[in-house]
Every structure is written in C-alpha cells, then in structure tokens.
Amino acid sequence: MKPDAMLLLNLCQIEERMAPMPGSRVRTRLSVEQRRRQLIQLGMEMFSSRAYEDILIEEIAHQAGISRGLLYHYFPNKRDFYLAVSKAAVDEIRDLTEPDPSLPAIEQVRRALDVFLRKAKERSEGFLTAYRGALAADPEVRGLVEASRVFQSTRVLKALGRRDPTPLLQLAVRGWVGLVQDVTAQWLQHRALDGEEVRDMLVATLEGAIAGAS
Amino acid sequence: MKPDAMLLLNLCQIEERMAPMPGSRVRTRLSVEQRRRQLIQLGMEMFSSRAYEDILIEEIAHQAGISRGLLYHYFPNKRDFYLAVSKAAVDEIRDLTEPDPSLPAIEQVRRALDVFLRKAKERSEGFLTAYRGALAADPEVRGLVEASRVFQSTRVLKALGRRDPTPLLQLAVRGWVGLVQDVTAQWLQHRALDGEEVRDMLVATLEGAIAGAS
Incomplete structure (x- = not known):
C-alpha cells in the first residue's frame, strides 16, 4: 500500500x-x-x-x-475532482446508452442519442466544461473525450452489423461521433431547438455518412 | 508609433x-x-x-x-511565428476555395473539399499542429480554427442558396464543417484512403445533414 x-x-x-x-x-x-x-x-x-x-x-x-x-x-x-466526476458521468452514459441488439441499427442509434442529449442537457454545465474554457485543453479531459468517441464509434459499427468495417466507414462513423458531441455543445449554448429535432438531424447525418462510405 | x-x-x-x-x-x-x-x-x-x-x-x-x-x-x-504562418495558410485556403456560384451547390462544395484536402495533405504537419499536441490547446490557435469554421459554414449556407437558414440547418452545417476538419486530421494520421474517397464520403455526409435539417 x-x-x-x-x-x-x-x-x-x-x-x-x-x-x-x-x-x-x-x-x-x-x-x-x-x-x-x-x-x-x-x-x-x-x-x-x-x-x-x-x-x-x-x-x-x-x-x-x-x-x-x-x-x-x-x-x-x-x-x-471534476475529472473523477466526469469519468463517472461518462461511465453512466455508456451504461444508459447500451444498445438493444433486437432493434434495427438506426433505431438503436436513435435511442442512444435520445439518452445522450437528455443527459447532456441535464448536465449542461459539466458537459460544456469538457468542451470550452481552460479545462477543455487539459490532456486528461481530452483523453476522456477521445476515449468515449472511440468507444461509441465501435458500438455504432457493431450496431450496423459491420464486424469488419472498411477504413472509410470507420472514418465516417468516427467523424460522426465527434460531430454529435460538437453539435451537442453548440446546442447547449444556444437552445433554440428541441432535442428531437437535433436527434433527427443527427440520425440523417449518420445515414448520409454511411451511404457515402459504402 | x-x-x-x-x-x-x-x-x-x-x-x-x-x-x-x-x-x-x-x-x-x-x-x-x-x-x-x-x-x-x-x-x-x-x-x-x-x-x-x-x-x-x-x-x-x-x-x-x-x-x-x-x-x-x-x-x-x-x-x-506558427500562428502568423497559420493565419496566412487559412487566408490562402479561403481564397483557393472561393466558390463558383455558377455551379450547382453540391458541386461548389465538392470542389472546395478537393482543394482543402489537397492543401491539408501538402501541409499535413502544419495542419496537424493545430489539431493535436500542445498548441492545439492554445486559445489563439483555437480561435483561428473556430473562425475558419464560422466562415466556411456561412459560405456553404450561401452556396446552398439559404439566405435565411433555420437554426437547425445552421447547426447541421456548422457541425459538418467541424467534421470535415476532424476527419481530415484523422485521415492525415492514417492515410489508408485516397482523397477522392474521403471527399465523396464528406459530400454524402453533408447531404444527409441537410436532409435531416430540412
């Protein structure tokens, strides 16, 4: 010890x-x-x-x-302290967005986005701390954001049933997961829109990315 | 003086x-x-x-x-010095990606992406400095990246002929411009793909985002 x-x-x-x-x-x-x-x-x-x-x-x-x-x-x-709290929040969101493999792929993504957007809104200040201001540059905060992107990308690819995705599809899904976080941060700062509109736009963006990578 | x-x-x-x-x-x-x-x-x-x-x-x-x-x-x-060089590089890319309004909107975007991806590849180390490592956290470097996103978003919306875009469309295009830079940084680090494949995926992602915001 x-x-x-x-x-x-x-x-x-x-x-x-x-x-x-x-x-x-x-x-x-x-x-x-x-x-x-x-x-x-x-x-x-x-x-x-x-x-x-x-x-x-x-x-x-x-x-x-x-x-x-x-x-x-x-x-x-x-x-x-913020970092420990953020790790716990990321873990909780991972658990809450666990996909239900009995649903169609896009429905799995849609449900996960609903949970993610709701939680990000509930915890908007904590979420935004990771995206703007001094702590957004902190290597461990960035590492946490990066790790969650990799995890969610893998999960989306799995939901799509792509066990052996092409590098282009990996790049597309990886980019999209980053876009989800980026768009969420923008949305939380200027909330003119409701979550469902944002969710549907995000789903359609993913569909475009997948189509373009196939 | x-x-x-x-x-x-x-x-x-x-x-x-x-x-x-x-x-x-x-x-x-x-x-x-x-x-x-x-x-x-x-x-x-x-x-x-x-x-x-x-x-x-x-x-x-x-x-x-x-x-x-x-x-x-x-x-x-x-x-x-890096910051002054980056500003000059951003200005040059702005000039080179000036859209030709006589072309269809998506063709304008496609051409701009070709130039952007080619220049980012030619200057990969300088581009990546703005996206990873210590300087990526520098407030002025971030400000430069942010300003170029706002500028390019406005340009894409203009190319789309949306003079009075909805907040959702603005959010979609803004998110997509961020995705372009993010995907480009990933691509430059693992170049398994050629630029045209990446460009076509990016165009399809934008089409998805626009469809989802309309």
Missing part, C-alpha cells in the same frame, strides 16, 4: 470515530468507497448546473459534511 | 544598409513587409513537412539569411 493510501485510510478511520459536530450537517460514518461515491454524486449535481469556475472545493466539503482536509485527501484539487 | 515598431523599423533600416556576409546566404535588401512575407513563406514550407517540435526558430533565421535578433523582432517566439 502506498503511503498516501495508508494516510487516507487512517484519516477515514479517525473520521469513523468522530461524533457529529454541532451546527454542521450530521457527519455520517462512511467507508472510503462510500465516501468517494457520495462526493462524486455531490459533484455530479454541482458541476451539472453551475459553471466550473463558480464552484469552490470548500463548498463541496461543506455540503458533504466533511473537513476540507479530508476532501483534499480524496481529490487534491478541483480539476482532479 | 509604438516603441517596438520604431525599433523594428530602425533595425530594418540598418539591415538595408548591410553588405552580404561572406559564408552565409546573400543578404538581400527587403522592406519590412517583404521580409515578413519571405519569413512566412519559409515558415509555410518548414511547418508543412516537419513536426512543430522539430523546428528551431534559429534555423528559420539561418535559412532566411538574417540574424536571430532581427527574426525575434518580427516574431518573438516560435508559437507566434
């Missing part, structure tokens, strides 16, 4: 023995894993609806009812 | 009076504007074919036959 992990464990054991402090939220006894999940859940709510720049890490500690010191042992800074 | 500009002018006047130095390239007498154009032309050649990281600014001075000191008065660092 690394020294950091040891320290963290000790701190958490100390925390377990602490009595609730008067005047603050009741401090509940959570395991390291439970506490981490609680903090990420809290981060999901905060980053979803408020600009990254407006959130202070101290506020997160306060809302979780833990000390700043303990929070910093889970997440050394706001950027690390 | 700002002090920097004064200094630059003085340095250039000194340069004008200098005799060619033995053992180096012949120093030619150029005005400030001519020298700037010469340096940008040189930068275009160097950044086109070699990775940004591999080019030393001293080498540019040497090839231009001027002193390092003088070069630094035109471009304080390599990033500024």
